[in-house]
Amino acid sequence: MGDIRNKNFERITLIEWIFCFFNKINWDEKNPSLEYSSASLVWQGALKNSQAKYRLFWLLALSYLNPNNSFLSPSIIKAFNESDTIDNSDLDDTITIEILGYLKSQNPYKYIAALCFTENQNPDKLLSSNNLPSSVLLHENNTLTEEVSLKLPEAFSRLNNHTHSDFFILLDNLTSIRAKHQITFVENILEYIPPEEGSQFPQLGDWLKKNYGIASANSAWNQLSHDAKIALRKWIGALNYKDFENLSDIILNLMDLKEYEKNRIESRKYFWSNYTDRFERIRILLPSRTYQILSNSNYNMETIELLESDGSQDSEVCIFDFSPFIIVEFFRGNGSETIIFDRRENYLSKGKKLDISSFLFESKLSAKK
Numbered sequence: 001m002g003d004i005r006n007k008n009f010e011r012i013t014l015i016e017w018i019f020c021f022f023n024k025i026n027w028d029e030k031n032p033s034l035e036y037s038s039a040s041l042v043w044q045g046a047l048k049n050s051q052a053k054y055r056l057f058w059l060l061a062l063s064y065l066n067p068n069n070s071f072l073s074p075s076i077i078k079a080f081n082e083s084d085t086i087d088n089s090d091l092d093d094t095i096t097i098e099i100l101g102y103l104k105s106q107n108p109y110k111y112i113a114a115l116c117f118t119e120n121q122n123p124d125k126l127l128s129s130n131n132l133p134s135s136v137l138l139h140e141n142n143t144l145t146e147e148v149s150l151k152l153p154e155a156f157s158r159l160n161n162h163t164h165s166d167f168f169i170l171l172d173n174l175t176s177i178r179a180k181h182q183i184t185f186v187e188n189i190l191e192y193i194p195p196e197e198g199s200q201f202p203q204l205g206d207w208l209k210k211n212y213g214i215a216s217a218n219s220a221w222n223q224l225s226h227d228a229k230i231a232l233r234k235w236i237g238a239l240n241y242k243d244f245e246n247l248s249d250i251i252l253n254l255m256d257l258k259e260y261e262k263n264r265i266e267s268r269k270y271f272w273s274n275y276t277d278r279f280e281r282i283r284i285l286l287p288s289r290t291y292q293i294l295s296n297s298n299y300n301m302e303t304i305e306l307l308e309s310d311g312s313q314d315s316e317v318c319i320f321d322f323s324p325f326i327i328v329e330f331f332r333g334n335g336s337e338t339i340i341f342d343r344r345e346n347y348l349s350k351g352k353k354l355d356i357s358s359f360l361f362e363s364k365l366s367a368k369k
Contacts (some may be wrong), residue, residue, distance in 0.1 A: 003029055009045035013022060017052035022061055022329060029206035039075035040082060054131040057096055061132050064103035074119035096130040098281055109147045120165050122172050123148035146181055149173045155187040155361035167201035174207060183223050185347035186212060195238035205239035208232060215281055222359050233277060240279035243303050244318055247284055251316060254293050261332040287314040308355035315356060328359050346359060
């Protein structure tokens with residue numbers, strides 16, 4: 001402590017710094033009148049030594065996370081709150097000090113989660129890049145990274161504007177978080193993020209549909225709470241309707257349509273917007289000319305299939321899964337109409353070849369029954 005009190009910081013080795021951090025509490029007991037002034041000097045000196053500084057930040061974080069088992073003396077912890085300690089820090093330490101400030105608050109995880117979006121980093125990267133204990137186990141064997149991750153959906157909901165980068169942070173955590181926390185993370189997404197916002201980023205909705213949707217193979221649907229199931233149905237419906245809406249808009253903007261065809265597409269788009277929470281699945285099939293136009297327009301063709309040619313007048317077709325029924329919507333042509341069938345899996349299965357005549361034939365058969 002002599003070199004620290006005399007500000008001979010350059011003479012202190014890393015081992016001596018570490019020894020000081022762990023033994024300051026014993027020194028304070030013997031020198032109570034000097035404990036706080038010396039603690040301030042510890043910070044001043046450590047901030048000038050990058051290796052010592054990062055270890056002190058690490059220990060301070062652990063002390064905030066485990067207040068009943070502090071790794072530092074109370075004097076060092078108290079000295080961190082003094083303005084001159086922060087003023088003497090590097091600009092490179094701004095985010096680290098901000099995170100440490102959150103860790104001493106009552107709701108640290110939600111503040112750090114919000115910072116993830118500000119810094120465009122997932123929790124693990126944010127904490128690790130600032131030399132903070134991202135993977136140390138806390139209560140209930142959760143890591144700091146996991147505690148922050150579970151608060152991301154709530155923090156996302158408080159953003160004024162959402163970018164694709166914000167959605168990617170959510171998606172990245174969905175795929176990387178431990179299995180025991182994934183269901184909680186999904187439930188939090190469904191609680192805090194409304195379907196209309198989720199539909200802005202189809203990749204996230206597609207992941208939820210694939211892994212938790214009721215119609216998906218090996219789905220974790222049954223692990224969801226009742227409220228989460230209702231919310232996920234709305235998410236999937238909004239996502240499916242978005243595909244339908246985007247297709248309608250592109251056809252209206254890029255194709256040479258008759259006025260009555262335009263009016264029909266606009267009216268159907270408006271009509272189906274009232275039933276987005278019912279769309280469990282959607283299948284879109286296009287005649288070759290429409291398919292080619294969309295291929296040249298940078299449209300996401302992953303959700304599009306080619307309608308088999310059978311000599312019928314061209315029409316785009318959307319098949320909606322309204323379990324226990326399916327609804328086939330013809331956009332235009334002589335067969336432009338809406339047909340309701342009992343649920344047929346072959347109509348919904350991607351890759352199953354279909355043409356307009358098959359729909360009309362099935363419709364006539366159903367009418368005779």
